[in-house]
Amino acid sequence: MPLGPGDAEAGLVAARRAVALRPLYPPNLLVLAEALAKTGDVSGAREYYARARDAALALPASADRDEWLREAGQGLQRK
Numbered sequence: 001m002p003l004g005p006g007d008a009e010a011g012l013v014a015a016r017r018a019v020a021l022r023p024l025y026p027p028n029l030l031v032l033a034e035a036l037a038k039t040g041d042v043s044g045a046r047e048y049y050a051r052a053r054d055a056a057l058a059l060p061a062s063a064d065r066d067e068w069l070r071e072a073g074q075g076l077q078r079k
Contacts, residue, residue: 008038019048026056026068033075049075 015032022028033048053072059065 008035011035012039024055024058026052026059026065026072029055030068030071030075033072037075037078045078046076 012032012035015028015035018025018028019032029048029052033045033052036042036048037045049072053069053076056065056068056072
């Protein structure tokens with residue numbers, strides 16, 4: 001059953017599952033960071049934006065890597 005656009009808790013569960021399967025894949029870490037932010041866990045979101053940045057930095061240069069770094073940087077700049 002697909003998740004509804006407003007179901008932040010279900011999104012958080014799905015994001016945690018994705019990170020459990022591929023813990024060093026930046027998009028999974030970014031999705032978890034965003035889900036944590038949407039559920040009000042600001043410190044958890046910052047932690048996962050930082051993890052996404054670090055995971056992306058460990059990869060060879062690419063357009064995807066640049067996009068992941070941009071997204072992580074934007075997330076880390078949020079208050």
